[in-house]
Amino acid sequence: MNWMKLLLLTRQLTVSICLLFLAAVAAQAIELEGLIEPSETVEVSSQVPGVIDKVEVERGDLVKKGQTVARLKSGVEKAAIDLAKARVEFGERKADRNKELFQKKLISAHERDEIATELMIARLELKEAEARYSLRVIKSPVNGVIAERLLGPAEYVGENPILTIARIDPLFVEVVAPVSYFGQIKRGMKVKVLPELPVGGEYAAEVIVVDKVIDAASGTFGVRMKLRNKDHKLPAGLRCQVVF
Numbered sequence: 001m002n003w004m005k006l007l008l009l010t011r012q013l014t015v016s017i018c019l020l021f022l023a024a025v026a027a028q029a030i031e032l033e034g035l036i037e038p039s040e041t042v043e044v045s046s047q048v049p050g051v052i053d054k055v056e057v058e059r060g061d062l063v064k065k066g067q068t069v070a071r072l073k074s075g076v077e078k079a080a081i082d083l084a085k086a087r088v089e090f091g092e093r094k095a096d097r098n099k100e101l102f103q104k105k106l107i108s109a110h111e112r113d114e115i116a117t118e119l120m121i122a123r124l125e126l127k128e129a130e131a132r133y134s135l136r137v138i139k140s141p142v143n144g145v146i147a148e149r150l151l152g153p154a155e156y157v158g159e160n161p162i163l164t165i166a167r168i169d170p171l172f173v174e175v176v177a178p179v180s181y182f183g184q185i186k187r188g189m190k191v192k193v194l195p196e197l198p199v200g201g202e203y204a205a206e207v208i209v210v211d212k213v214i215d216a217a218s219g220t221f222g223v224r225m226k227l228r229n230k231d232h233k234l235p236a237g238l239r240c241q242v243v244f
Contacts, residue, residue: 030177032176032244033242034193034240034242035174035237035238036238037174037237038147041164041165043161043163044069044140044162045162046070046138050157052153052157054153056069056070057069057146060145060146063165066139067140069140069165070162072136078133081129081130084122084125084130087126094119095116141165144166145232146165168232169228170228171227171234171236172225172226172227173242175242176218177221178219189206191225192242192243193205193242194241194243196240199235206226208226
């Protein structure tokens, strides 16, 4: 009887060990090679053609969204603003003077309306002049780093870009995974990113894209992770290991 119990316990122990082994194999981490890339690359140009007066940044500079990165020559536009300001100031003085005259009934309501309309038109012309000038001030559309400076002072800009800005917070980590891992890698999974030396270290990222179309020729599919980089410590362009 004792031998039967011992045999039964031995079998149960063997089954438990097998199940634990299978669970360990199933839970084994997936490790793949990846590439750390900018989350966005923007070519910055001008809304209007013109000659560059000054480029305010150099390659490698960090810039913020809305920061001025370049200016076009704008002497004519500045003169138009000064002229429009002068007309507005004159119109305001004229309106003040004629307000007293209207109260004293020395001018008609029609004349008062004409003066008010002239002032309104002058203010609109000032806004238009300022808007034309603002088109010649080139600003960064994103937070990022200057990846490339393509044009400089005295060069003509038309459709060609002046600068290339790379957004490096967040970074994207791109991985090409074998089809055998399809279904195991899912959106929302937390992963570890291990950049190559000399950067090194370990960083947390999250899966945000899993391709639904598999490349039949290579038997692979793409996976993208989002990696926060607030202190801009990590550069883009690094190879890395990604552990799922």
